[in-house]
Amino acid sequence: MKKREFLTVFLLLLPVLIYFIFLFVYPFIYGLHLSLTNDEGKFTLANFIRFLTDPWDANTIWITLKIAIPATLLNVLIAMPLAYYMRHGIKGEKLISFLLILPITLGSVFVAEGMLTYMGPNGWLNKILMALKIIDKPYRFTHNYLGVLLALIIQGFPFVFLMLLGYISGIDPTLEKAASILGASRWYIFRRIIFPLWMPGIAMATSLNFVMNFTVFPSAVLLGQPSGPTRVISIAAYQWAFEKFDFHMASAIAIIMGLVELIFILIVMLIRQRFFKIVATSGGKG
């Protein structure tokens, strides 16, 4: 690269580099530093040990996993057949996508607030279910595990669905035609052609959705029992930071959060590689 060109590239990228280093890399290092030191600034692993040995805190990892994993699996398993069905486009696609992005755009706080009334004892959901004689007295949808799970599905499903749809509709439709002319049944085509080509997208959507679910915060507070069964790891981190004002502990929890997310993603990637060779997601043309 010529010197002049290098200068242009460097100068125009400088703002982004500064942003990235000071607002992302530095806070991360700062957090890592905080988590490994005590108030006197001495190196220590005490923060991690304290979190992992205190059952009240350590348990949040399991609580969060118990919410995040089922929510992720449900989202992916519901979204997959729907995205498969919609892969060649469908009537009213624009309207459907608009309705689907509504809960994503409005965000978890608004959805949680709405769910509290809509799914409450006098809410429409219970009224409808009772009118349909599915239940005979109001069912408790909120202030429990179910409430948080439902919130994660309402928020996560459209995200997973639209992402899976993006990946599957990127698979060249002539591949299916070619396979069917060669004698393959629908199920065979799905198993041998679509699924392997879709796998990178499924892995991506699963990982991202899990990471979102694992860091659930407002839904767990507003729709669950934040001091009991839905005391997720984010709540623990928040409480250490802003109720006990111990940023050392809070940063340690944030690091643990990041590690769990990383481990989950690695497991997903491992499964993917174990069963499927990595392929380019673009279609048959080279």
Next chain:
Amino acid sequence: MKDFKEIKIQNLVKYYGNRKVVDNFNLTIKNGEFITLLGPSGCGKTTILNSIAGLIPIDGGSIYIDDECIDDGKRFIPPEKRNFGMVFQNYALFPHLTVFENVAFGLRIRKFPPSEIRERVINALRMVHLEEHIDKYPRQLSGGEQQRTALARCIVTEPRLMLLDEPLSNLDALLRIEMRYELKAIHEKLGITTIYVTHDQQEALALSDRIVVLNKGKIQQIGTPEEIYSYPRNLFVAHFLGFRNIWNVDVIHVKDGEIEFKLGDFILNAVLNEKYKEHIHNSIRDKKKLYISIRPEDIKIGEGPINSLEMRVEVMEYLGQVRQLWGYINGNLRIEISTFEKIILNPGDKIKIYIPPERILVFPEEDVQ
């Protein structure tokens, strides 16, 4: 092996929305024939191919193989049960499978024993000269090699009918000619009945036993390459197969397959070919105006016994073997000539030319496309 006598497509109709993209398509294909559907893009040729494959539902008509109904709108054999083969324009190779697995795909579904699969795949790959690429992935192959893989995958299952959808259009010019030759050789060798779709008249002429020329969903002409090339039935076919110099003329009189007409200030004669007499005679009997067309290479330079004209040259192109002349006759009618004669002309030069009367094609006006 491919034990049927003929494939019969009758009154095939297909709509996209309100638009009729295939209008009463009728064609009978004999076992072993190489048929080409030729036409510009949007003429319905790919739709017909997909209908035959069973990839899209038809809106009317029927497709039979001998007495076996493949599709008549009610009875429908799905594509995977038809035992056809198809090569797609973009080849549609499975990107996550090796060349071997791509070719073996159809054989695995048919549950052949592994040893036979291996043998057949290698045979097919040998036929397209790809043995050494057997373990590569499609993205590691060149365009031509991908094309060959697609072809091998198509022939390996010994299909009853082979459908080729513009298979050469994504290749560069040299490779296209080479692959054309290979396609022809494979067809000669295996004798698989083939329907080939293309917009390239050269490919159609070179490969086919018979050509079906299509426009706007309608059949324009069915015939051997020779018939189509020399005796197009209407202006559309003529133009599509390289006839230029299409002029509107005033009829003076018509007699026994000879027509005298006025082109600008010139009086010219045309002699109708035997093949045409009937067809054209009926349609032009009372016409005052007609269209005529002459291939650029059929116009001769020099003084002729009849049909002599004077041309003002505007541009001369040197094309190696031939020279292409562009200019005007009668002041304002554009004319295009190609000649082997080694002449050198400058813009503005006037030359004598003549048109052999038997080379002139005559079309009634309603043929205008």
Next chain:
Amino acid sequence: MRRIKFSGILYWIAIFVYVFNVLGIIFTVILNSLSKNWYTDWFPKIFTLEWYSYMAKEHDLTQLLFATFVVVISVALISLLIGYPAAYIFARYNFKFKNVLLSLLLVPMLVPPMTYGIPLAAMLYKLRLATRISGVILANLVPIIPYVVLILYPFIEQIDVSYESAARILGASRLRTFVKVLLPLTVPGIFTAALLSIVRTIAMFELTFLVAGPKSQTVIVALYYDAYAAGTRPPQAIDALAVVYFLITMTFLLIALKFASPTQFVYRGK
């Protein structure tokens, strides 16, 4: 259609159930904020606007809206100023580590805010920027700048470089070429990026929540505090604030949809 599909019916049922519940949630919030004594009936009998005046009195609504707009607009503008040059470089130049850099930029968009938010908040507290508007803006820049770069990058890339070359050959300086040629051609991209980042910042709860103080919080954070302390005020008043938030978000969402496709809200981010 030849084959009527069972799967088709299941598909429409699933979409219907989902959409029905989402719309139910939204309409519940709206109706509840306008109703009085709505318990057992399907629809409220008495409509009132009193919860809105109640809510406006409880919160300093002007201050709240002002803070929200300042944060949202500043984040969009700063992100454009930082993101545009970077997007331009990514679109026009090839250099070593380009792909590495692009994937690195993806990270702040993909890592959930709760994970990096705590150390970021700790740093901003240390720098005494937290609880101020400037701190809220800085925190919100983290996911938005990469988002803007990734929206603008293809926009600039699809504009043929020959327009710029033509301008330069005609004698325009680099700056003039940018102002007169590239900038006007990328206006749609700039609008898309700005609107999408506005929509995201309005809805960004976690980061704002972690660094905002009482005077610098946005509507979504105020709504959270209301819902958190649910016992202290009537739920209808909370829903009134939720409706205010809903209207702001929807306004920008609908404008944004004029420029961007719905999938862009999901794809290049979250």
